[in-house]
Structures are given as C-alpha cells and as structure tokens.
Amino acid sequence: MAMAALPVADRDRAIAGMDFADIVRHYQSMVFSIARHFLGDTSSAEELAQDVFLQLHSALDGLESGEHVKFWLRKVTAHRCIDHRRRRRPRQVSLEDAPEPTSPENAGDPLLARRLRQYVASLPEKPRLVTILRYQEDMLPEDIAEVLAMPVATVKSHLQRSLAMLREKVSRTMGEVAL
Amino acid sequence: MNPIDQNPNRLENVLKEALRRQDAPENFAADVLARIDQKSTESEPQHSWMSIFSRPALRWAACAAVFICLTLGGIHYRHVQRERAKGEAAKQQLMLALRIAGSKLQLAKERVNDINAARPQSQPESRTPRSRS
Numbered sequence: 001m002a003m004a005a006l007p008v009a010d011r012d013r014a015i016a017g018m019d020f021a022d023i024v025r026h027y028q029s030m031v032f033s034i035a036r037h038f039l040g041d042t043s044s045a046e047e048l049a050q051d052v053f054l055q056l057h058s059a060l061d062g063l064e065s066g067e068h069v070k071f072w073l074r075k076v077t078a079h080r081c082i083d084h085r086r087r088r089r090p091r092q093v094s095l096e097d098a099p100e101p102t103s104p105e106n107a108g109d110p111l112l113a114r115r116l117r118q119y120v121a122s123l124p125e126k127p128r129l130v131t132i133l134r135y136q137e138d139m140l141p142e143d144i145a146e147v148l149a150m151p152v153a154t155v156k157s158h159l160q161r162s163l164a165m166l167r168e169k170v171s172r173t174m175g176e177v178a179l
Numbered sequence: 180m181n182p183i184d185q186n187p188n189r190l191e192n193v194l195k196e197a198l199r200r201q202d203a204p205e206n207f208a209a210d211v212l213a214r215i216d217q218k219s220t221e222s223e224p225q226h227s228w229m230s231i232f233s234r235p236a237l238r239w240a241a242c243a244a245v246f247i248c249l250t251l252g253g254i255h256y257r258h259v260q261r262e263r264a265k266g267e268a269a270k271q272q273l274m275l276a277l278r279i280a281g282s283k284l285q286l287a288k289e290r291v292n293d294i295n296a297a298r299p300q301s302q303p304e305s306r307t308p309r310s311r312s
Contacts, residue, residue: 020215024208032203046204053211054218113197120198135191136198167190 020060023069024053030070030137031077037132038081040121048084052077074137075147082125112174119169123162126150130158131166 018026031052035045055076056069063069120131126148133144141155148155232238 021208021212024211028203028207028211029200032207033198033200036201037198042204046207049203049207050211050214054214057215109193112193116193116197120194131194132198135194136200138195163190166194170190 020057023056023060027070027073028053031073033136034074034077034132035081037117037120037136038128039084040117044084048080049077052080071147074133074139078129078133078147081129085125112170115170115174116166119166120162123165127158127162127165130155131162134159 028049032045032049035048035052036042039045039048052073056063056073059072060069063072120128123131129148130144133139133147134141139147141152141159145152145155232241
C-alpha cells in the first residue's frame with residue numbers, strides 16, 4: 001500500500017517509538033501464522049519468519065509507519081513462502097502435523113477445522129496464499145492484490161476456485177457436514 | 180463490507196476459525212534478536228576494514244590515487260600506441276625498400292642471363308682465325 005494512500009491516522013501511527021524487539025513481538029504471530037499455514041511445518045515456518053524479521057531489521061529505515069511495516073511484512077512473508085516452496089519439494093501434510101488452534105475453547109468443529117487446514121495446505125501456491133491472507137488476515141481482495149502484485153480479478157478468481165475446491169473436498173470426505 | 184462478508188456461509192466461517200493466527204514459538208523474538216547480534220558480529224571485521232574510508236581525508240587521498248593511476252595509465256597507453264604506430268610505419272617502409280631492391284635484382288639477373296645466353300655463339304667464330312694463324 002502506498003504511503004500516500006494510507007489514512008492520516010495510520011500515517012501518524014509512527015514506529016519510531018517502538019524498539020525493534022517490540023516490533024518483532026507485535027507482528028511475530030502474523031508472520032509466523034502466514035508461514036505456518038502456507039508451509040504446514042512449524043520449524044520451517046519459524047525459520048522463515050525469523051528470516052523475514054532479519055530482513056526487516058535491514059529495511060526498517062525505509063519504513064514510515066506501523067501500517068507500512070505491516071504491509072511490508074505481509075508482502076515479504078508471502079514472497080518468501082513461495083520462494084521457499086519452489087526451492088524444496090512439496091511435502092504431504094499429515095493429520096498430526098496440522099496446526100492446533102491457539103484458543104481451543106472457541107473452536108467450533110476441531111475436526112473440520114483440522115481437515116480444512118490440510119486442504120488449504122494442498123492448494124496450489126498462489127490460491128493458497130490468497131486464501132490464507134483472506135481468512136487469516138481478514139484482508140480485502142484489493143489489499144491482497146497489492147501485496148501479491150496481481151490483478152484484483154485474479155485474486156477473486158483464486159478465492160472462488162479455492163472455496164469451490166475446499167467445499168468439494170470437505171463434502172467428499174465429510175459428507176455429513178453441511179457447508 | 181466486501182461481497183464475501185455480505186454473504187457469509189459456513190465454509191468461510193470455518194475457514195476463518197481454522198486459519199486463525201497462531202502464537203509464535205516461545206523465545207521467537209529473543210532468537211531473532213540473537214541472530215541479528217550474531218550477524219552484526221560476523222560482519223564487524225569487514226566493517227572495520229572498510230571504515231578507513233570513512234575519514235574524509237583518506238577518502239580524498241584514495242580518489243586522488245585512483246585519478247593519478249588512471250591518468251598515468253592513459254599516458255602510458257598512448258605512448259605505447261604511438262611507438263607501435265611508428266614501428267608499423269618503419270616496417271612498411273622496409274618492406275617497400277625490400278620489394279624495390281628485389282625487383283631491381285631480378286632485372287639485373289635477367290640482363291646477365293641475356294648476356295650469357297648471347298656469348299657462346301660469338302666466341303667460337305672469333306677464336307678460330309687466331310688459332311689458325
């Protein structure tokens with residue numbers, strides 16, 4: 001997101017008052033979760049997230065606000081996830097390796113959620129990333145398009161196809177669940 | 180509200196639940212800071228070597244040295260080129276002189292051959308009367 005397009009309140013929310021450790025603590029869950037959901041592997045996700053923050057440490061001087069840092073982190077994490085996946089062979093995600101929710105008391109249907117994480121992890125790279133940014137980060141297609149440098153129509157198309165694919169897989173394996 | 184939020188269905192709600200943010204591992208921030216410290220320690224020797232150029236006087240001296248080297252190198256290169264051109268001209272002149280000398284020699288050789296070819300016919304006639312007398 002271009003800085004000029006940010007609301008004034010966000011632009012004024014400077015990051016100058018935060019030291020780097022605060023910034024890491026503030027955004028670590030976001031970066032780690034994007035990587036974890038994309039890669040389906042905790043140790044790889046942790047390593048990738050650390051690399052993203054190392055890169056942020058070098059690039060911090062060019063970033064002007066909290067919103068700018070957030071945008072930068074999402075963009076760099078997304079691109080690093082794709083690079084990481086292309087360098088290594090895709091791995092099968094086992095049921096045991098599927099991430100656990102952080103607050104199980106809010107989980108509606110743990111089995112369905114676990115299955116869905118597996119199915120999301122099996123989507124092609126770009127649709128997977130679009131789905132994670134949409135449903136983990138609650139981002140609008142326009143913002144996802146900016147982060148991933150792709151047309152909004154492509155983002156919407158990825159979302160529609162991914163949802164259809166996920167719905168079909170869930171219906172096939174868990175037919176009794178109405179979605 | 181985007182179109183997806185306007186028409187929420189169960190799959191999207193479950194997806195939001197399934198893809199909820201997770202806590203990073205414990206000590207994540209500490210590990211990141213440790214890696215940054217390690218990285219800066221590793222890059223220090225290189226930094227100290229390069230830091231000599233942080234002094235303005237040394238920076239100017241380095242620039243002047245590079246400029247002088249380039250100028251002297253250019254002068255030397257031009258000198259070598261000029262000498263090479265002179266040598267080439269001298270070589271061309273020598274080749275021309277050798278070609279002229281060669282053609283003159285060829286001419287002289289042809290004359291001598293002509294004279295030699297004419298001599299055996301006239302000698303017996305001039306000697307015979309003298310031997311008889």
